[in-house]
Amino acid sequence: MAAPGFIIAALVFSCLAANSCAVTFSSLPNNLIVSASTKQGQVLKAGEDKITITWSLNTSLPAGTDSSYHMVEVKLCYAPISQQDRAWRRTEDDLTRDKTCQHKIVTRPYSRSNNTFTWTVQKDVPTATYFIRAYVQNSHDEEVAYGQTTDSHKATNLFDVQAISGRHASLDIASVCFSAFSLVSLFGFFFMEKRKAKSSQQK
Amino acid sequence: MADIEGYPGSSMHGVTGREPVLAFSVASPMVPTDTTAKFDLPVDSEHKAKKFKIFSFANPHMRTFHLSWISFFTCFVSTFAAAPLVPIIRDNLNLTKSDIGNAGVASVSGSIFSRLVMGAVCDLVGPRYGCVFLIMLSAPTVFCMSFVSSAGGYLAVRFMIGFSLATFVSCQFWMSTMFNSKIIGLVNGTAAGWGNMGGGATQLIMPFLYDIIKRTGATPFTAWRIAFFIPGWLHVIMGILVITLGQDLPDGNLSTLQKKGDVAKDQFGKVFWNAVTNYRTWIFVLLYGYSMGVELSTDNVIAEYFYDRFDLNLHTAGIIAATFGMANLVARPFGGFASDYTAKRFGMRGRLWTVWILQTLGGAFCLLLGRSNSLPLAVTFMIIFSIGAQAACGATFGIIPFISRRSLGVISGMTGAGGNFGSGLTQLLFFTSSKYSTATGLTYMGIMIMACTLPVTLVHFPQWGSMFLPPTKDTVKGTEEHYYSSEYTEEEKAKGMHQNSLKFAENSRSERGNRVASAPTPPSSTPNHV
Numbered sequence A: 001m002a003a004p005g006f007i008i009a010a011l012v013f014s015c016l017a018a019n020s021c022a023v024t025f026s027s028l029p030n031n032l033i034v035s036a037s038t039k040q041g042q043v044l045k046a047g048e049d050k051i052t053i054t055w056s057l058n059t060s061l062p063a064g065t066d067s068s069y070h071m072v073e074v075k076l077c078y079a080p081i082s083q084q085d086r087a088w089r090r091t092e093d094d095l096t097r098d099k100t101c102q103h104k105i106v107t108r109p110y111s112r113s114n115n116t117f118t119w120t121v122q123k124d125v126p127t128a129t130y131f132i133r134a135y136v137q138n139s140h141d142e143e144v145a146y147g148q149t150t151d152s153h154k155a156t157n158l159f160d161v162q163a164i165s166g167r168h169a170s171l172d173i174a175s176v177c178f179s180a181f182s183l184v185s186l187f188g189f190f191f192m193e194k195r196k197a198k199s200s201q202q203k
Numbered sequence B: 001m002a003d004i005e006g007y008p009g010s011s012m013h014g015v016t017g018r019e020p021v022l023a024f025s026v027a028s029p030m031v032p033t034d035t036t037a038k039f040d041l042p043v044d045s046e047h048k049a050k051k052f053k054i055f056s057f058a059n060p061h062m063r064t065f066h067l068s069w070i071s072f073f074t075c076f077v078s079t080f081a082a083a084p085l086v087p088i089i090r091d092n093l094n095l096t097k098s099d100i101g102n103a104g105v106a107s108v109s110g111s112i113f114s115r116l117v118m119g120a121v122c123d124l125v126g127p128r129y130g131c132v133f134l135i136m137l138s139a140p141t142v143f144c145m146s147f148v149s150s151a152g153g154y155l156a157v158r159f160m161i162g163f164s165l166a167t168f169v170s171c172q173f174w175m176s177t178m179f180n181s182k183i184i185g186l187v188n189g190t191a192a193g194w195g196n197m198g199g200g201a202t203q204l205i206m207p208f209l210y211d212i213i214k215r216t217g218a219t220p221f222t223a224w225r226i227a228f229f230i231p232g233w234l235h236v237i238m239g240i241l242v243i244t245l246g247q248d249l250p251d252g253n254l255s256t257l258q259k260k261g262d263v264a265k266d267q268f269g270k271v272f273w274n275a276v277t278n279y280r281t282w283i284f285v286l287l288y289g290y291s292m293g294v295e296l297s298t299d300n301v302i303a304e305y306f307y308d309r310f311d312l313n314l315h316t317a318g319i320i321a322a323t324f325g326m327a328n329l330v331a332r333p334f335g336g337f338a339s340d341y342t343a344k345r346f347g348m349r350g351r352l353w354t355v356w357i358l359q360t361l362g363g364a365f366c367l368l369l370g371r372s373n374s375l376p377l378a379v380t381f382m383i384i385f386s387i388g389a390q391a392a393c394g395a396t397f398g399i400i401p402f403i404s405r406r407s408l409g410v411i412s413g414m415t416g417a418g419g420n421f422g423s424g425l426t427q428l429l430f431f432t433s434s435k436y437s438t439a440t441g442l443t444y445m446g447i448m449i450m451a452c453t454l455p456v457t458l459v460h461f462p463q464w465g466s467m468f469l470p471p472t473k474d475t476v477k478g479t480e481e482h483y484y485s486s487e488y489t490e491e492e493k494a495k496g497m498h499q500n501s502l503k504f505a506e507n508s509r510s511e512r513g514n515r516v517a518s519a520p521t522p523p524s525s526t527p528n529h530v
Helices: A002-018 A171-200 B063-079 B083-091 B097-125 B127-137 B137-145 B152-178 B182-194 B198-215 B220-228 B229-245 B254-262 B268-276 B279-289 B290-310 B314-326 B329-370 B374-403 B409-431 B438-458 B480-485 B490-494 B499-515
Strands: A032-036 A042-046 A050-055 A071-076 A101-109 A115-120 A130-136 A143-149 A158-163
Touching: A032 A130, A050 A071, A050 A101, A050 A130, A071 B083, A101 A115, A101 B083, A158 B097, A171 B127, A171 B137, A171 B220, A171 B229, B063 B097, B063 B127, B063 B182, B063 B198, B063 B220, B083 B097, B083 B198, B083 B290, B083 B314, B083 B490, B097 B127, B097 B290, B097 B409, B127 B137, B127 B152, B137 B152, B137 B220, B137 B499, B152 B182, B152 B409, B182 B198, B182 B329, B182 B374, B198 B220, B198 B229, B198 B290, B198 B329, B220 B229, B229 B490, B268 B279, B268 B409, B279 B290, B279 B374, B279 B409, B290 B374, B290 B409, B290 B438, B290 B490, B314 B329, B314 B374, B329 B374, B329 B438, B329 B499, B374 B409, B374 B438, B409 B438, B480 B499
Parallel strands: A032 A143, A042 A158
Antiparallel strands: A032 A050, A050 A115, A071 A101, A071 A130, A130 A143, A130 A158
8 A cells, every 4th residue: 555655645745845836725725704894785986986995814723824924905796696597606615727816806905904995996896795804825926815895605795896887878879870870872873873883785 | 405594493403513523624526625615625616624624714604603702701700700709799899799799690691581582583683793793892881890789770680781791602503604504513512622621711810810910909899890801801802803704605695695695495383383383392492401501600619619618718729610610612512523423322312311311420420519518529519510511512413403303493493592591590599598608508509400411301203202111112103203293284294485494304314213223324424533
């Protein structure tokens, strides 16, 4: 049984050496307390409304837990209902392949408490239901802990964002104008040619 | 000898055209040159060009060629313009996977019918007006993308834009009025391939435009709408160019065309019945659905696939997706070439094996594409898949002219429609439901391609055999003349309606391959190399 043991040891060693092992979400401790100014079911307008996020270390943890904590990255994440039938938002345990949190809010150096940020919901945020999650990274940019505004089932304290439509009156008008131009020139040229053909036939 | 003008389905003549092999020009003794005509190219007695000079824009022949293939290219660009932008559109409109899939199906379904209608339109008012009307009436549908705010609207607009793919028919018809039937094969094959490239070019163009527009300050959800204006303008520009620079006939005479369109020497009902009762028609309808059909489906899903699976940005995903469609520049003509090349030695059996090998290869690499987890492997498999599928398209049309002489037009039209139908079906089955991922969808599509290519083993010609069986030993039934004249009833034969088919039968003896011993080498199958 030495062979499998050797293989495992080799894998672990290469992982530590290469630092390229995939971090899984299930391995991260929920050590941050994150809260946001949003209420359950509130609808925010993209480009207009703001969210204030505060985060701090859970004080009931033993001292030294945060010795490797370096940066905090706060992200906007899709709630399960907005992930249905949309595989491009799916949750995977392997964090390099996880697509739950696609919108970055802010990245800040880690500090134990007094962390606040007010974010205006950006214009490219789609219409969906969200929660907020903060990942703590060590100095090698690997996730080592997290905190989120919802529970472990991602069912409580969710809020909605209403996206901008992307439509503009000027675009609509331009669209109508060009369409009209297309139709007018089509029939214009057509009747001009018919008239020329008739007049040349009459000659 | 010119075809009977106005013959039903003659609008589709030359769509396939394997009549001269690899010919860029027709030598004078075969088709006499009209020396009184003052055109840039040598012409025959109808003033159709006998030579194909690709890089010339001379009026009217080469100018027609370029106006025609660029119009078709433009329609391909606008029909598939949404595909590389789906990652943005799906967020803007809150689309689910089934919304995206259904819109993809809709984008290829409209043209099943519009292609059939376009055939009639070309016969009635001519291909120039057919092209112009379609391209300029579909320009507003492209501009309509700026209004879309829901999944239903998105589907409706993609459906309407998809009608413009009928420019394929006007493109091919128009060139059959400008080029001699002995070189129409290569001319039309080149135009079809270059037009299809639009599906690839759009994967490059649209993300590029989107990037530029975003840089000027537009938000993503507005930028993609603005990007759609460019294909819309292309429609309008091409429409104006065609109507001002194009002409219906080499002599520019519209009324003669209208007169010719009235002359119908055969009955549509009989021609149609002859087509649908020939089992080979249906086998090739199925096959084309799994070569051209999967090409169109892949045009719709491949950019989004690379964006999601390999975490590429829109621009890079677009470049990779573009190489799929752009392979048409050479892959489709290569398929036709491969078919002709194997036919020289092995006759029709060689052609059948060529289609089977190319299409099965395409299917195998589609399967591997779905299974590959690394980017370089995925790109490699995708390129081989594209060459296989597109060459199979070209090779399929190397066989179509031989299925029937009487119903060539209808069979070509049905095959083309089968391509679109196959595309709609594969998108519906594999890329619409959330039951499996796009990667799994590609794998299953690859399996289905290989399965649906197997029926080609059943295609049997009494005079030439099939992939596994030799030709029949019966001395009467085993002749080309018998096969082609049996498409007519005895009364019709008494009227002499089958004379053209007899001529064709004689020429088609080349499909016996090397076994042609006593029959004289027919002039039309001798390749004329430039």
